[in-house]
Amino acid sequence: MGSFMKVLKAEMRKQHKNYFFNKSIYITLFIWPLLTFISAYYCYKPFRLDKIVGGLDYVNESNLVVFVLIGYLSLVFFRCFVQSAWRFSMERTFGTLELIYLTPANRLAFIMGNAVSSLFESIWLFVVFASGIFVLNASAYNIDMLSAMLGIILLIVLSILWGMLLNALFLFSRDSSFLFTVLEEPMEIFAGIKVPAAVFPIWAKAISAVFPLTYIAEMLRRIFIKGDGLVQIKGFVLISILIGFAILSITILCLKLGERHAKKTGSMALF
Amino acid sequence: MLRAEHLSKTYVTTDWSGFLKRKKSKVEAVRDVSLEMRGGQIIGLLGINGAGKTTTIKMLSTLLQPTSGSIDVDGLDGVRDAIEIKKRINMIAGGERMIYWRLTARENLWYYGQLYGIDNKQLAQRIERLLGMVGLAEKQDIPVERFSKGMKQRLQIARGLINDPGYIFMDEPTLGLDAAIAKELRGYVKDLACKEGKSILLTTHYIQEVEELCEYVYVMDKGTVIAQGTPKELALLGMENKVLCVELHENHERLHRSLTEACQSAERNCSIIWDGKNMAYTITSSKDLSSTVAKVLLEQQAVFKKFYGQEPGLEDAIIKLSRRDKDGFFYEGTEGRDEKTA
Ligand SMILES: Nc1ncnc2c1ncn2[C@@H]1O[C@H](COP(=O)(O)OP(=O)(O)OP(=O)(O)O)[C@@H](O)[C@H]1O
Numbered sequence: 001m002g003s004f005m006k007v008l009k010a011e012m013r014k015q016h017k018n019y020f021f022n023k024s025i026y027i028t029l030f031i032w033p034l035l036t037f038i039s040a041y042y043c044y045k046p047f048r049l050d051k052i053v054g055g056l057d058y059v060n061e062s063n064l065v066v067f068v069l070i071g072y073l074s075l076v077f078f079r080c081f082v083q084s085a086w087r088f089s090m091e092r093t094f095g096t097l098e099l100i101y102l103t104p105a106n107r108l109a110f111i112m113g114n115a116v117s118s119l120f121e122s123i124w125l126f127v128v129f130a131s132g133i134f135v136l137n138a139s140a141y142n143i144d145m146l147s148a149m150l151g152i153i154l155l156i157v158l159s160i161l162w163g164m165l166l167n168a169l170f171l172f173s174r175d176s177s178f179l180f181t182v183l184e185e186p187m188e189i190f191a192g193i194k195v196p197a198a199v200f201p202i203w204a205k206a207i208s209a210v211f212p213l214t215y216i217a218e219m220l221r222r223i224f225i226k227g228d229g230l231v232q233i234k235g236f237v238l239i240s241i242l243i244g245f246a247i248l249s250i251t252i253l254c255l256k257l258g259e260r261h262a263k264k265t266g267s268m269a270l271f
Numbered sequence: 272m273l274r275a276e277h278l279s280k281t282y283v284t285t286d287w288s289g290f291l292k293r294k295k296s297k298v299e300a301v302r303d304v305s306l307e308m309r310g311g312q313i314i315g316l317l318g319i320n321g322a323g324k325t326t327t328i329k330m331l332s333t334l335l336q337p338t339s340g341s342i343d344v345d346g347l348d349g350v351r352d353a354i355e356i357k358k359r360i361n362m363i364a365g366g367e368r369m370i371y372w373r374l375t376a377r378e379n380l381w382y383y384g385q386l387y388g389i390d391n392k393q394l395a396q397r398i399e400r401l402l403g404m405v406g407l408a409e410k411q412d413i414p415v416e417r418f419s420k421g422m423k424q425r426l427q428i429a430r431g432l433i434n435d436p437g438y439i440f441m442d443e444p445t446l447g448l449d450a451a452i453a454k455e456l457r458g459y460v461k462d463l464a465c466k467e468g469k470s471i472l473l474t475t476h477y478i479q480e481v482e483e484l485c486e487y488v489y490v491m492d493k494g495t496v497i498a499q500g501t502p503k504e505l506a507l508l509g510m511e512n513k514v515l516c517v518e519l520h521e522n523h524e525r526l527h528r529s530l531t532e533a534c535q536s537a538e539r540n541c542s543i544i545w546d547g548k549n550m551a552y553t554i555t556s557s558k559d560l561s562s563t564v565a566k567v568l569l570e571q572q573a574v575f576k577k578f579y580g581q582e583p584g585l586e587d588a589i590i591k592l593s594r595r596d597k598d599g600f601f602y603e604g605t606e607g608r609d610e611k612t613a
């Protein structure tokens with residue numbers, strides 16, 4: 001365990017120095033989410049959200065901002081990895097991945113370090129902004145603190161697991177631009193961030209079911225807007241935990257297969 | 272002691288030739304190679320491009336799994352105890368990759384040290400010592416991107432020693448360095464073996480390096496070891512050969528053909544190597560071909576810079592041993608043999 005933490009910490013520090021050396025990166029990390037948040041807000045506006053069957057009855061004109069904001073905040077948590085995972089895959093082309101594989105370091109700790117560092121580096125500014133808006137709007141709601149805490153913990157844990165999965169996929173993928181396109185836009189749409197998932201036809205709902213973001217965003221909205229307690233959100237919690245385990249298993253499998261493939265063929269590109 | 276026995280590696284690669292069609296191809300990169308490394312010893316691994324040197328090194332360093340054969344490091348099994356072995360070995364490659372350019376020298380070493388799980392206090396001391404040893408102590412807090420090639424390579428050496436390995440594999444460590452820095456690096460390598468008792472396996476394309484450093488040499492060709500011995504023993508193998516060099520001012524297309532034809536008809540087992548970078552031919556054969564070559568040069572009215580005979584050495588032994596296909600003749604396109612991309 002000690003060496004796991006050592007690798008995790010070292011990796012976080014390295015990623016911080018390697019990618020966040022330039023302060024201007026924070027501007028893109030902030031301005032971009034802000035613009036897309038505004039566009040999402042106007043995307044939602046035309047929908048009569050209270051008329052949608054399937055449980056969006058708690059949304060109205062006055063809390064729409066917070067509704068979109070929570071969705072957007074969750075999206076930022078999950079999306080910040082796509083870019084960093086893509087940069088991470090450079091480690092393969094640059095040969096440093098091979099040197100890492102030459103060490104006895106725990107592979108999971110290594111990709112986790114990258115995920116944790118990119119999460120906290122890329123979201124903090126937006127989190128501050130979102131909290132500000134939320135505080136301005138939140139006085140009217142009555143929030144169950146326990147479920148709020150659980151919701152936030154699940155958001156962080158699941159997004160880190162998601163980031164680890166992306167890292168593992170990108171690390172061993174020959175064509176990471178493909179993953180980039182597949183994961184960027186669809187997640188925003190299908191997870192109900194831009195368009196309410198409840199209006200989707202059944203096939204699109206099936207797609208949205210794969211993204212952990214779908215559940216997390218909906219759960220947080222219910223906690224923070226509707227004031228749901230632990231009992232009402234237990235279904236979401238359960239699904240999130242299950243998905244978390246599934247993601248972790250796929251990640252570990254991917255790392256194992258990747259290393260085995262590399263040892264066999266001498267090439268780090270698995271697919 | 273590290274002992275590798277009957278190592279073989281066949282790469283199986285899959286090429287997608289259509290949307291669904293795929294073609295599997297096999298490359299037998301290493302075949303039945305056995306070698307030994309002892310403490311304090313520098314071993315040379317020689318051979319032309321594609322001979323299988325890097326593949327052998329990667330198998331020894333647990334990055335590649337041998338198709339067959341076994342590796343034993345201090346009684347540990349190469350496949351079963353890979354994690355334990357990783358703590359005792361390290362690899363140093365030439366070229367400017369494999370370090371983080373935005374990190375400083377110290378940060379790079381610190382990072383790799385953490386991956387080996389080295390205790391922080393011990394690591395700090397070791398980094399201090401290594402930076403001093405490779406002469407980067409004063410530049411330790413500058414990002415690596417501002418380093419020169421030679422400085423990066425020195426950092427690479429320090430990195431390769433961060434876990435205090437007993438066995439070090441060096442794959443062309445002086446690639447692309449100027450003569451002075453290469454010499455300095457050879458000094459480090461020598462010290463590592465003599466003073467610190469490390470066991471080093473070195474691949475290189477510079478024969479001088481082998482003659483200066485290596486105690487024992489394995490010559491590889493097409494994946495197998497075709498000769499082994501001390502550099503002196505091996506040099507003797509090339510002794511009976513005569514070596515001629517012709518340096519041209521410019522590339523002369525017709526000369527290629529007439530020279531090869533003439534030399535080949537005079538002596539079937541000769542080798543002609545064209546070095547495109549230096550515009551030079553090296554002709555090695557068991558007979559003296561100077562009059563044949565001179566005649567061709569005159570006939571073709573080739574303007575040459577230099578035309579001279581050379582003492583055969585280890586290099587000629589390797590050429591003689593390596594590139595002889597069934598006609599005993601070898602002609603290497605227009606690429607320079609010393610030109611290598613990392
Ligand atoms: N990952 C790989 N997949 C398929 N074939 C490979 C792979 N790596 C190397 N080979 C092939 O294996 C053979 C040996 O390559 P290797 O890199 O070991 O040679 P080398 O002696 O190190 O050459 P050089 O002096 O150019 O570095 C070559 O024919 C090469 O094409």
Ligand SMILES: [Mg+2]
Pocket residue numbers: 324325326442
């Ligand atoms: Mg090589």
